[in-house]
Amino acid sequence: MSTRTESVDLVGDEAATNVARAALFAALVGAFAYVSFPHPFSASPITLQVLGVFLAGIFLGPVWGGGALVLYLAAGAIGAPVFSAGTGGLGVLLAEPTLGYLWSYPFAAALIGFVVHGGVTLRDIDTVGLPRLVGAMVAGTAVIYAFGVVGFAVVLELTLVEAFLTGALAFIPFEAVKMAAAVGVVRSDAIAAN
Amino acid sequence: MIEVDGVTCRYESGGGRSTGDGSDGVVAVDDVSVSIPDGEFLVVAGANGSGKTTLVRTFNGLVRPDDGEVAVNGTSVGEDLVAARTTVGMVFQDPRDQIVAATVGGDVAFGPENLGRSHAEIDRRVEEALAAVNMSGRADERVETLSGGERERVAIAGALAMEPDHLVLDEPFTGLDEPARRSVVDRLRALHREGTSVVVVTHDLRDVIDLADRVVGLSRGRVVVDAPPAEAVGTLSGLDVRVPESCAPKDESGAGEGGSEPRGGGSGPHRDGSGSPKTGSGSP
């Protein structure tokens, strides 16, 4: 890094943009919590956060995508209203029934990024085939639900089956819708950056 | 002292993405030489896509020229980026996207914190910078609650906290209403009077022509005029640059169209990460 003056260790122009993108994606996943679509048969609406996790992995890759979701959790933990329904606070990550879903996000984003880009170096997403894209999101979704169901069971002292019935089943069909939406976003000509 | 010597910036059009700013060529800045002495109030005028944003971004190494040399106080920018960026403070077009903290004071402190200054010195700099933009005692206010003009002034304070010799502002009046513009102009006048060199990049001279010592007009990346304002206006109205009505030629057709710079988008070929000139990241 070309810094010279005294001992200022500049982040560097490229890394600075990556930090900015990771932070903006974290904020975007948080903002997605506010855009909800009514669920036909559950009291909890469908939010786009998981779509944000998919897209973070796809657009930012495993390192900065995973980092973005770490920022999301850290900001939420200290009180940014980024969790579902605009809540925040460490308590959500330590005690809420849905905590497993939240903790899974960085892992899921990193996994999706790794599968989509075939490693840690980013490739042009226009060259990534549909099976790989969908496969990555299916794997990421599996991680999210595995963490989510286990967390639900632990927090509420339920069996895994009970936890699955209460906290997961009604939402799974909509993950397919989000995957389709993510594919649409990736294939959209309207995304200018990257 | 900023010395620009024969600078040419090309941007890589390999990605095929249009920057949408009307410049078809791949040369954003074409063999420009200009020098800015300490204390001068300079206006860099040009239409959308004339290369003015790219040119000033070479002053602090945000854009690395493909040819030519930029030196700040005698030191090449590429050799000491930190020195260039502390000597040349820069304020960008949309203040919302350059304010990094949720509170006014937290944002203004960002620069001096990066320079590793002591807490006492950071406090002093924040206080002085806020005073210079007429926002003393408002360090704890939330950025969200500020008006557009106040946000612009916070962005200026953020640059001033680096204690620069030169303050460069890119389209500082975009989106501001009349009173807000006047408050920013007042602050620039005061800063200039106290010895800071001010460079304003604009397509609209009306607010700053009275303050300018010199106007450099750009068109298609080339300097077409470099003169005191009174001499420069005649040439400028032909460049899609708005000039005060008192100075404008009788036939107004076209002259007023320069004010159509898109809101929010950066001017110059710098709008997205891909189609921009090489940004200086690592060591040369």
Next chain:
Amino acid sequence: MTLAYVPGDSLAHRLDPRSKLLVQAAFAAAAYAYTTPRGLAALTVVAVGSLLSAEGGPRDLWGYRFAVPFLLVAPLVAGATLGEPWFRLDRARDTTLASYRVLLVLVVAAAYVRSTPVRDSRAAIQWAIPGKPGQFLGVGVALVFRFLPLLKRDLLATREAIHARAGGERPLRDRMRLVAVGGINRAFGRADRLGTALNARCFAWNPTLPRLSFGRGDYAVTAVGVGLFAVATMASI
């Protein structure tokens, strides 16, 4: 009323963020270890006390109301069984206690959020995690707080634009895609401008960190935290 930092000079406001974070984690550990009527009763006192020390009240908990359906349904699901005796009270009771535990931990977290500015939290993060990862987290969380309201507005604007053009008739997948495309484009645009602005201000890995000061009250709170951890550990041995 969203839970957020409220400037003030309460007992909790004057504490160091590090001791407040410690006590939160310790409280959660104790609550998991003692999910019994007596244990939770004692912890209720601590939880309410912490919220009062931050001059908080029920209004600060309103945002958490969306957790309530899960907390009410879960005991029923836990109690229900296929076959005799169809409903097991003991299991329903365990899950009811677990649901109540959730609320307590949220109350303590609310006290922290209400009494701690972002700057303090950032300082605590960078104290705990030094170097580049700490700076990434510290600057990153500050940026999330800064840009969340902007991106929320961007998304709502996109959504309104879609509605205005009768986009409500489109399938769910399409509506999601359109909102996401709008959101991502704005986010990338802002990120690239922000990145340039960070560089212009010498964004560095080794900045001066915000001040932290550990006062007398912090020793007391830390002692409470260590005590809660000790109690939690004893229960699990």
